[in-house]
Amino acid sequence: MANTNLTAAKKAKNDEFYTQYHDIEKEINAYLDYNPNVFKGKTILLPCDDPEWSNFTKFFAQNFERFGLKKLISTSYAVDSKLYKNGYQVTMFEESAPQYDSKKTRKKGKIFTLTRDISGDGKIDVDDLEWNYLKGDGDFNSPEVKTLRNEADIIITNPPFSLFRDFLKWIREADKQFVIIGNMNAITYKEVFPLIKENKMWLGNGFHAGNAFFATPFAEEYGEGVYYPETGLVKFRNVCWFTTIDHGKRHQPLQLMSMTDNLKFHKKLKGQEAYDRYANFDAIEVPFTDAIPSDFKGAMGVPISFLDKYNPDQFEILGSSRTLGVPISQIAEKGTYMQGGPRFYIPNDDGTYRRMYDRIVIKHKKPVK
Structure with a gap:
């Protein structure tokens, strides 16, 4: 509201x-x-x-x-x-x-x-x-x-x-x-x-x-x-x-858990076997800032509210869902996705695609061990 x-x-x-x-x-x-x-x-x-x-x-x-x-x-x-x-x-x-x-x-x-x-x-x-x-x-x-x-x-x-x-x-x-x-x-x-x-x-x-x-x-x-x-x-x-x-x-650095521990212990991720991946961009979907995995080396899509916790010494911003990603129309059949402006999409089990909210794409700045 x-x-x-x-x-x-x-x-x-x-x-x-x-x-x-x-x-x-x-x-x-x-x-x-x-x-x-x-x-x-x-x-x-x-x-x-x-x-x-x-x-x-x-x-x-x-x-x-x-x-x-x-x-x-x-x-x-x-x-x-x-x-x-x-x-x-x-x-x-x-x-x-x-x-x-x-x-x-x-x-x-x-x-x-x-x-x-x-x-x-x-x-x-x-x-x-x-x-x-x-x-x-x-x-x-x-x-x-x-x-x-x-x-x-x-x-x-x-x-x-x-x-x-x-x-x-x-x-x-x-x-x-x-x-x-x-x-x-x-x-x-x-x-x-x-x-x-x-x-x-x-x-x-x-x-x-x-x-x-x-x-x-x-x-x-x-x-x-x-x-x-x-x-x-x-x-x-x-x-x-x-x-x-x-x-x-x-x-202030964000205190983070590993990907395995997030999937096991994060209350809102429990039950997931893996992080979702976007269909039109090579990155994982991280729906909550405190669910950012400490040990993932690639690109991650996070909510815009992440910026309230953003530490430029810890993370690099690569872009956003409005500037990155292949248009979903190039990889999905018409009728399988909700149309709109540039967005990331996640494939569903039934062959359709779920459109995400705006995302900021980040990666760890220091090498992940």
């Missing part, structure tokens, strides 16, 4: 999802644990944000000095560019500011910056944020936000799910480091997978137990199991962090 609702949100462009403070804290701390100076002297840009409500802005502003930041920049879209604009109310924070303009507040985006102690309390934190209106509506593709992008060292945000491809391209045009949230299925995009394969982007530390909770103005539009009335939040399971910043989890 979560995947269905997230897909619906993308299509409808209901992209106002606000990340929880503790999720941001958990993710950023993973990078700091690996490298305490990762943000020192850096300018961080938080685009596609809403500084008055966003936990990204609050988190980095509150930790400005601890992280040793040089500058924090946060920008938001104009109210009139949002789907829930008719329910918008000016906050006291904005209305009481000397630069408040009743005409600009709906038409213009806003920019918040943090560089110095303006409150006079001897520290730099959220109370020292300075803000003004942007010249335009705050679209990340606008020239003024591109200028801010070019100034920044690291870009961190939860971009609109419907614009993930465009946003990633926007970041890479300027060759910036980043930490962004996206749909797990983005791994299969032709714009994304090559970056992961070439070790130019990877998954972050991740959400607790794989559950991402967001606040959204559209929360009540989601069904049971996604919308939680007691908290007012929505939960998605297929959401992850994408990043170019290293963290310790990425270098």
Whole structure:
């Protein structure tokens, strides 16, 4: 259900999802644990944000000095560019500011910056944020936000799910480091997978137990199991962090059993005499990450969720089911398989072929003994 609702949100462009403070804290701390100076002297840009409500802005502003930041920049879209604009109310924070303009507040985006102690309390934190209106509506593709992008060292945000491809391209045009949230299925995009394969982007530390909770103005539009009335939040399971910043989890080796032991002891493989093999590509099917055999020397097809445990020192990514394999139509008779995009197929005993979900193809990096 979560995947269905997230897909619906993308299509409808209901992209106002606000990340929880503790999720941001958990993710950023993973990078700091690996490298305490990762943000020192850096300018961080938080685009596609809403500084008055966003936990990204609050988190980095509150930790400005601890992280040793040089500058924090946060920008938001104009109210009139949002789907829930008719329910918008000016906050006291904005209305009481000397630069408040009743005409600009709906038409213009806003920019918040943090560089110095303006409150006079001897520290730099959220109370020292300075803000003004942007010249335009705050679209990340606008020239003024591109200028801010070019100034920044690291870009961190939860971009609109419907614009993930465009946003990633926007970041890479300027060759910036980043930490962004996206749909797990983005791994299969032709714009994304090559970056992961070439070790130019990877998954972050991740959400607790794989559950991402967001606040959204559209929360009540989601069904049971996604919308939680007691908290007012929505939960998605297929959401992850994408990043170019290293963290310790990425270098933890997977503890694996041999092929024989997996077939004998793995609860979900017990009863199988052997691992299945694909009909249209020379690799074995490994349906669960923890079922990867430690002693298999060839290619293995694994679920895309494997990337959450992927250690580049332990495994090599060869490709995916969308880029490898012979078209099933070349080796199977019509009517014996389910048609669709490029996929791997497993032969059944009755002469038909079972189409698999997207798979990533890997092999052990170090020689298997």
